[in-house]
Amino acid sequence: MSAANSSRPEPHDALIVEGGNALTDSQRADSSIKSEGSTESKGERSEAPMPYIPPLAPDDDCEPHSVSSLFSRHRAANLDGIATRRSVFDDPSFASAYTPHPQWEGNSRLDPLCRWTYREERSLIRKLDWRILALAFVMFFAMDLDRENIAQANSDGMLRDLGLSTADYNLGQTLFRVGFLLAELPSQMVAKRVGVDRWVPIQLIAWSAFSIAQFSMRSRASFLTYRTLIGIFSGGFIPDMVLWLSYFYTSREMPARLTIFWLSNYLVKILGPFAALGLLKLRGYGGYAGWRYLYAVEGLFTLLVGVFALFHMPAGPTQSRNWLYPRGWFSERQETIMVNRVLRDDPTKGDMHNRQGIDWPAFKRCLLDYDLWPMYALGFTFLIASIPVQQYLTLELKRLGFTTSVTNALSIPGPALAVLIMMIPPIVSERLNHRTFVCATENLWSIPCYVALFLLPASASPWVYWAIATLQLGAPYVQPLQVAWIARNAGSVANRSVSAAVYNVAVQLGVIVGVNVYQPSDAPEYRRGNLAMALLCSGVLLQYIGVYLYYRWRNASKARLWDQMTREERVAYLDANKDAGNKSLAFRFAL
Structure with a gap:
């Protein structure tokens, strides 16, 4: 349980916005009574009675799950019961501080009194998954196919055919x-101005043109040019898609x-080699x-x-x-349910419309x-x-004597292992309402793998190297969880857009470092690189502890000031909007 949930100010109503989720303590305590039209009990304040509130979902469906619930599937007791979660919009005093932008695209469907059932919500989520998530999945699959197929091209002797060295690669x-990474922020700004639905298809069409053009590569210069252009036009795609998905899904989803x-990234790593097995056999056809x-x-x-996507997004x-x-x-x-469930989950999602640019x-x-x-x-x-093992796996397997077909086949088990355990981190994280130490598992997993590679004798069997490398490639992938984590802690649409791009720039800078860990001077065992990675992973674990302590301190600092305010002072503070987004005293960072 995070600090935000453990510090409930009493006796005054406490608007707590934790990672984008907003509701008041009085709603938790009193809404079930008031939703039935009951009057306040004797001794309670009656000078400003709350308006009638239709029934809401029980508190146990709104709260984070306990540790014991990890071992059981959470189900609604009654599919026809009310699924609408409590929100700041159920209290008019606080709701006025979160009035959506006048041009927000969901205003026509906004209705704070709207209620829906679990049956309706589940049906809608299934539809969203098949229409929205599936489209996003296919687009990301296509992107990964174009940026990852260089590994299969290497196994077919691309470097040799073009006269390139490992350093050139x-x-x-x-x-x-x-x-x-240079395109990340500009792309996000363009997408916010013209709309993700218009910009992303243009990106796909542009980089696919340069991907096709790689057919004609003849020299080092053309190789470097096409790799750069594909990077530029695919940059920004991921934060653009994260922003787009946030229009349809709640922070818990x-x-x-x-x-x-x-998952499409790993599906490419699994299916890509299979596709390559057939396409690479065309060598010699037409002289190519x-x-x-x-x-x-x-x-x-x-x-x-x-x-x-241009016509369907x-x-x-x-x-x-x-x-x-x-x-x-x-x-x-369904539109009414979508709009209200997303805004109830995160009231800040209405502070900009989806064709509104971000000014300087x-x-x-x-x-x-x-x-x-x-x-x-x-x-x-x-x-x-x-990155290092992933980037060099096919090259190393070829060096160790495996054929092109076997090399491509041996590159599949690692990603397959990752796919098998990929859903565990987000499930554990959401059930426990905890992210920091769940995200740390990826680097924790990598430490023994890199220690083993560092100690691996040069005379060891190629199959031993492959086994260790496969385990390393199967590490829990926590990038999606961290992207959702930073989106929760952004606190506004503008901040969510910019932070997604800046975060991805940081990730790409790290990938650039990872690509260059293995150096020719350290070949063929790359012992210095493997030792450096084991030490780095240990340092990253300490970094996660530091992030956890920082956000605990920030939440506690805000709680101290918030607890001292009366209800009237809190309402006045929110109406004044002095501290917006995650700087608000009502906001609690997700841990």
């Missing part, structure tokens, strides 16, 4: 990452959905190498996905109607939000150790 990957979203067909065919797939929950779908994807009732003062304010800097620092370091 490292430089190409570095330029890809540099282009990727985002970690699992983002994990499924990132197999890796050229690999780039062309998979680039064409991405192009088709981009064209599909809705701008938001109430904006799915177009000439292909004149009735839209959702009924009016707001951008600067978001960029200088020091409370998110610890997360940016984690983004830079936590993923570095996952």
Whole structure:
């Protein structure tokens, strides 16, 4: 249980916004009575009676799950029972501080008195998963296919055919990452101005064109040029998609959905080699190498996905109607449920509309939000150790004597292992309402793997190296959980947009470091690199502890000031809007 939940100010109403979730303590204590139309009990304040509130979901459906619930599936007792969670909008005194933007796209469906059942909510979530999440999954799959197929191209002798060295390969990957990260913030600003639904399909079509063009690569210069351009046009795609998904899902649902979203990355690692087995056999057909067909065919797939997304990607929950779908994807009732459940979960999601750009003062304010800097620092370091083995696996397996077909086949078990355990971190995190130490498991897993690689004798069997490398590749992948974590702690739409991009820039900077860990001077065992990774992972574990302590301290500092206020002072404070977003005394950082 986080500090925010353990410090409930009494006896005054306490508006607590924890990672975007807002409700008052009086609602927890009194709403069930007032929703039945009862009068206040004797001795309670009666000068300003609360208006009638329709029934709401029981508190045990709103609170984080206990440790024991990890071993049982949580089910609603009655599918026709009310699923609407308590929110700040149930108290008019506090609700006025969270009035959505006048042009917010959900205003036509906003109704604080709207209630829906578990049956309706589950049906809607299934529809969202098949329509929204599935589309996002396919788009990310296409992106990963274009940026990851270089590993299969290497197994077919691309470096040899182009006369490239390992250093050239490292430089190409570095330029890809540099282009990727340089485009992150500009892409997010463009997407916020024109709409994610318009910008993302353009990105897909643009980078797919350069991916197809790799078929014609003839030199070191063309290799470096195409890798850079693919990086530039795919940069910003991930934070753009995170922002888009947040329009449809609540903060409690985002970690699992983002994990499924990132599952496409591992699916590419599993299916990519299978596709390569067939495409690389085209070597010699027409006088061209197999890796050229690999780039062309998979680039064409991405192009088709981009064209599909251009006509099928809705701008938001109430904006799915177009000439292909004149009735839209959702009924009016479903749109109403979507709008109200998302806004009840995070009232700040209504402070900007989805075609509203971020001006310079707001951008600067978001960029200088020091409370998110610890997360940016984690983004830079936590993923570095996952890169070296992943980048060099096919090259190392080829060096150890495996054939092209066997090399591609042996690259599958590692990602497959990761897929098997990928859903565990978000499930554990949401059940316990805890993120810090769950996220630390990825680096904890990597320490013994890199120690084993450091100690591995040069005479060891190639199969021993493969086994250790496979275990390292199967480490718990916590990137989706951390992205959802920083989105919760952003506190506003603008901050969520900017922080997602800045965080991803930090991650890409870390990836650039990871790509260059293994150096030719350290080949072929790369002992210095493996030792460095084991030590880095140990340091990252300490970093997670520091982040946890920082956010506990920030929550406790806010709670002390908030606890001293009367109800009237809290209402006046929120109405004055002196401290916006995560700087508000009512906001509690998710831990």
